[in-house]
Amino acid sequence: MKIRIILDFICPYCFVGEKLLEKALKNSNSKVEFEFLPYELCPEPNPQTIVNENNKTYFLETVGKWAANEDILITFPTINPKPRTALAFEGLYIAEKYNKGIEYIRAVLDNYWIMNKNIGDIDVLAQIAQSLSIPFEEFHDSLLSRSFKEKHIKLNLEVSEYNFDVVPTFYINEKQLDNFPRTSKEWEAILK
Template sequence: MTAQIHIWSDYVCPFCLIADEVIERAIADLPDVEVVHHAHELRPRPAPTLRPEDPYLPDIWRRVVYPMARRHDVPVQLPSVSPQPYTELAFRGAQYALDQGRADAYHRRIMTAFFREDLDIGNREVLARLAGEAGLDPVAYTAALDDAEYAERHRQELAESERLDITVVPTIIIGDRRIQGVADEGVIRRALHEAFAA
């Protein structure tokens, strides 16, 4: 029996990167667990995205993000990209990566590129290079970004997120457990134990 961890996240959410790494550690010795990533855009177009030079981001990072990252031993830095990128294109690319069996590698590469390498993940050329590093064909990937099918699949993902009333990222669903925000490894493992026992 395989248990699934469903996680809703956005590529510009530092708490999502922290949650990813905590989950990775929690399931390191559990072969029958699959992590399924779902899209949730925090600020879809045309809403303006945040700017790191404005007071909000440096303040929330100083007070909340950096302390949480240190507690969970996850390297992360406030990106200087301004304004922060929209993530719709990257999520369309995620649909292509899923079809190619590279969803996990792609998700991880986009997350780390933004929060550890300060790369603009809203830029097509940057995305194509990262896709290549995740094991995808950069040319086919670039074409997929403009493919109506992938755009529609992403819209359906967002509609599903709304139907499930996802308002916080990360939101993690394991069996009947719904966890909003970053959970400790013990919480993840207990939820998996309950799911396996059900």
Template structure:
């Protein structure tokens, strides 16, 4: 079975959904037969790499709400994250453009380390307050999972894996994906959003039974 996951590294529900899916996978009888493939999706392709405002102000401006309301919403998400063992620190998150982080994920996948890279990028943004649009930071993260620093730096300085990211995004458009996380199981069954673990488990069982 193949499970493709479209997500963005600055999407709070993508990390929560990923963890709920993983919890379901642990309970799935056919887990050893599941291949997980991570696909790229940018919530804001036009986002700048460096900004002088925080996530609360970004949400307030995007949705026309007060900063206090945005903080309250993010506090609610923090509690949801906590329920699956994740620690979100919205006050110190560094907003950026995630395109190069997506290129790095594809680079890691080429070296058989996609899962490690995706997890570390999400943790770095939501928990460690790292600037995942910064090339030096991305190179540091690559080294943490065993990738070569010089090769990583050369990749980031080039346009390598741009087409891989764009291909994932184009396919998302063709599949009608407008929000993430989006889970596609064997190209037959889709789960949208950070659904409860039981929903993911039911979907896996259903896809397995019809395989």
């Protein structure tokens, strides 16, 4: 089974949606091949989103309650402004070279949504990579030199042409799901 996910790391729905999929996969015998497609919610040169109390209130009443109902730990990130995610996506290309794509995606999401770390910072991303046994120097130098910048910009633009309304958007074996599953049980039914 192939699962393609359009996401951005700073999207709380992407975090919870991926956690639901992760939980369902633990209860499944499905062999899954992942493909991740970037869709930056705030690409350059757009201004970065400012975090404020209104954001927090809305987050706690919606995403926070949803995550709690599914036993998913999530916190309200206080990094201000919200980090840009181009570097995090450029790091994904290196992680995939070492067959660590899904582990990298999950670690970056966890670092932002649970540990409140600035995933727009090269050093934070390099520490994540190192924790996954991805060579620190290669990873750090690739991000510093922006080795994958053009590849990322091109892919981000291509993805923006896809027919989708929200992130995350999931595809199972090339078929786009009409709505992304809101519970791990819904995912388990899809994975059967």
